[in-house]
Structure formats: C-alpha cells, structure tokens
Amino acid sequence: MSTSGTPQFRYTQTPSKVLHLRNLPWECTEEELIELCKPFGKIVNTKCNVGANRNQAFVEFSDLNQAISMVSYYASSSEPAQVRGKTVYIQYSNRHEIVNNKSPGDVPGNVLLVTIEGVEAGDVSIDVIHLVFSAFGFVHKIATFEKAAGFQALIQFSDAETASSARNALDGRSIPRYLLPEHVGSCHLRISYSAHTDLNIKFQSHRSRDYTNPYLPVNPTAIEGISQPAVGPDGKKKEPESNVLLASIENMQYAVTVDVINTVFSAFGTVQKIAIFEKNGQTQALVQYPDISTAAVAREALEGHCIYDGGYCKLHLSYSRHTDLNVKAYSDKSRDYTIPEASLLAAQQAPGAPAAPPQWQNPQYPGNEYGSAVQGHMPPGQGPWDPSMQAGRSTYVSAPGTFPGQNFATSSVPSYAAAGVPSGSSPHASTRPSMPGAPPNMRHDGASPPGVRPGGVSPSGQPTYYGQ
DNA sequence: AGCACA
Numbered sequence: 001m002s003t004s005g006t007p008q009f010r011y012t013q014t015p016s017k018v019l020h021l022r023n024l025p026w027e028c029t030e031e032e033l034i035e036l037c038k039p040f041g042k043i044v045n046t047k048c049n050v051g052a053n054r055n056q057a058f059v060e061f062s063d064l065n066q067a068i069s070m071v072s073y074y075a076s077s078s079e080p081a082q083v084r085g086k087t088v089y090i091q092y093s094n095r096h097e098i099v100n101n102k103s104p105g106d107v108p109g110n111v112l113l114v115t116i117e118g119v120e121a122g123d124v125s126i127d128v129i130h131l132v133f134s135a136f137g138f139v140h141k142i143a144t145f146e147k148a149a150g151f152q153a154l155i156q157f158s159d160a161e162t163a164s165s166a167r168n169a170l171d172g173r174s175i176p177r178y179l180l181p182e183h184v185g186s187c188h189l190r191i192s193y194s195a196h197t198d199l200n201i202k203f204q205s206h207r208s209r210d211y212t213n214p215y216l217p218v219n220p221t222a223i224e225g226i227s228q229p230a231v232g233p234d235g236k237k238k239e240p241e242s243n244v245l246l247a248s249i250e251n252m253q254y255a256v257t258v259d260v261i262n263t264v265f266s267a268f269g270t271v272q273k274i275a276i277f278e279k280n281g282q283t284q285a286l287v288q289y290p291d292i293s294t295a296a297v298a299r300e301a302l303e304g305h306c307i308y309d310g311g312y313c314k315l316h317l318s319y320s321r322h323t324d325l326n327v328k329a330y331s332d333k334s335r336d337y338t339i340p341e342a343s344l345l346a347a348q349q350a351p352g353a354p355a356a357p358p359q360w361q362n363p364q365y366p367g368n369e370y371g372s373a374v375q376g377h378m379p380p381g382q383g384p385w386d387p388s389m390q391a392g393r394s395t396y397v398s399a400p401g402t403f404p405g406q407n408f409a410t411s412s413v414p415s416y417a418a419a420g421v422p423s424g425s426s427p428h429a430s431t432r433p434s435m436p437g438a439p440p441n442m443r444h445d446g447a448s449p450p451g452v453r454p455g456g457v458s459p460s461g462q463p464t465y466y467g468q
Numbered sequence: 469a470g471c472a473c474a
Binding site for chain 1: 469470471472473474
C-alpha cells in the first residue's frame, strides 16, 4: 500500500506537535520561521535549513493543538503560508519532537567559522574568501588559520543576519572552481557560527585582514615572518634590515628566559619587546629595538656566539620582518618594556618565587590562533592575532636575574628601570657572556650566586636602577 | 514540493 503516485493529503497524517515545513526560501532565518508560526501557539524548538537544499524546517509547538490549529488554518485558507513571498507547505512531521536542535556552532552571531575542506592553506587566498563572502554584505574582518580540522577562516560581518544569509547560502557548497588552483578537487565549505563578535586583527597580511581599518600595519608575512628563515651558517640571506631581530637558539641546554634575552640584548641598546616561542622544536626569540642601527650592531656582535660557555645556547640572528611586536606585556614568554606596568611587574617578580601571573598575561591558547575559540573557550573579541602566540607552551617559570650580565657592555643609557642594562661594564660588547657551571635556570632565591651580576632584575625583588 | 545525527 504505497503512497507513490498519489499525493498524500495532509489530513491523513497523524498529528504531531512538530510541523514539517518545506519550500522555504533558502535564506529563511529562524526568526522568519517563528514569525510565521507563533500566531498559532508557543514554539519550543525549531530546526532550520534542513535538507540538501536547506529549504526545509521543523517547528515544535508546546502543545499538539497549536500545531493542529496551524495546519488546519492553512489547509482551509485561501492565502497560503508564505515566507518572503514563497509559499510554504506545512505538514505534521512524522516525528514528535525536535531532537538535538542546537549545537554550539548553531547559535547565530555575526562571525562565521568557515572550514574549507580538502584544501591546504595556500590553495585559497584570503582575497578569494573575501570575494565569496562579500556577496552577502560588507565583510569587516577575516582571519585564516590552520587547525586539525583543516583550513579555517573566521569571517566577521556587521550583524548576525548578514552572517546567517552567507551561511545559509554557502554552507555545504563549494568555492567556484575558477577561483581555485587547478589541482584542487572539491572544497566544500562547512560553516558554523563563531562565538566571536569582534576579531582582533593585528596585521593586514596574507592570513588576516581588517577591511575596516586601512591604516593597520601591513605585514605581508605576519606569520611567516617568524618562521625559520633558514639561517644556515652559509645562509647569506638577503633579508631586509629591521629593528627586530630573530634569534634562533641552538643547543639550548639551559632555559633561556625573557630576562636572559633581555640582559644579553640590552647590552647594545634599549630592548623594547621580547617574544620567545618555539618553532619546529627550536626555541626562537624576537627582540625589538627602537631602531635598525641598534639591531644591526647587536646582530653583528652576537651572531654565532653562545650565551653560555661550552657551546650552549648558541645564537643565530637574522632580521625579522616584524617592525613592532605585539606581545603580552608580561608573561613568561614575552615582555613589553615600553609599558611601564610591565617593567614594574618584571622588577617585582622575585626570582624563584613564581607568583602566578595574572590570567591575562599568559594566553590560554595552546597551539595558536583561534583553535580554542572554536570550542568556545576564548572570550569574544580576543582573537590573538599575535606572533608571540606561536608557541603557547609554557615550560618553566622564568628565573630572572641570574644572568651574568657583566660580560656585556653597553654604551647606551638604560631607559628602563628593569631593563637590566649592565652599566659599568666594559664598553665593548663581549660576545662571551659565559657563566660556567651556572645555568640561568638555576633557582636561587635571594642573592645572586657569586660572580653573577643581577642582569636586569635584582633578585631581592627591587628594581635595579642603573644610572649614571 | 515530501522529514533531521552533523
């Protein structure tokens, strides 16, 4: 007794408080669905954009009679149910409740999380993404990144309505072939809502854009900038000079803390910012000076030399493509000495007493980028588009003040109380700040070990004022 | 224009 061939009539179906609606316009939002149905009763649940064409929906009333009233109303009405001028067909669903309606990514917002399946990051440019999504409204910002799920993008629209129209139109569809490289097969878009409301874009780059802020610094290689620039011994890289140095630390037998880096590099001038991170299992540090010439001097003096005797912590220096680091003011992996509070904090952080830094200092974004945002762990608006985030691993608490700064010298006047410029040393930059037998991560509460000069932070916790 | 686990 099949119903094939003969249309089923609505009144032959078993009533349910769940109604099945079809022939909806694909842009149909949950709001429109509710508008249509709520005159008949209380809606307790909905499910929109169902089916291959995303033009079906379910609505669950709190009471069976309400569903019946809606069905019978439109069964006898001369005016069909409509959404955006399209006739909507309404029947009882063959289920009696809507299950599993909302996953976290279904909560509408103005930011979309787009997963582009089957492609690598290089295959789809940010401009292509922008082009595709701009069809639905002004795209404020885009951030792209790679996570386990694949190549993903966060796309910020003005409002949730625009975002949902883009989602409804594009979810499950593919980017047109002509916008993609030849070798790319299929690339379906999986789109959900992000918990973000405002992305924090720091650079215009091949990975991130802020279309609302034309004055944002352009960093064509915002991420690659700190990737390994292949600094081989013979590597004669024609890299442009920069006020920011990238230090790769080889043979790192001892922990190299922010303070150690600060001490070493302060010998040549004011260190403004430091970011330490891991890249391919190697520790690297970005060190920012106020100007290129200072960086150049430091680079010349330090290249190939070891922080410690015995070939430990050998430095390889190159120019970063960064010009201004965006780092947490004070964490165990970064420092911004241009912020007074950070210097103060650094100064007051007694060695060996790892007073837990406030939450904001240390990112909870293991890995990088927005991965945790996807899981909703990141507060909205805190997208860390931040090079220093590259290495989220905090391995040890920094033990400042143990570096033998006396071997470094500077001719410049220290600008920061806690900057740790070992003045009073020889005016020539020794390149052997060795400290035999006393690794810098050695804990020693209180006084410095013999022969060790407080390198930046006095162990007693007092800011050390070097002056002249 | 015809029923949802992702």
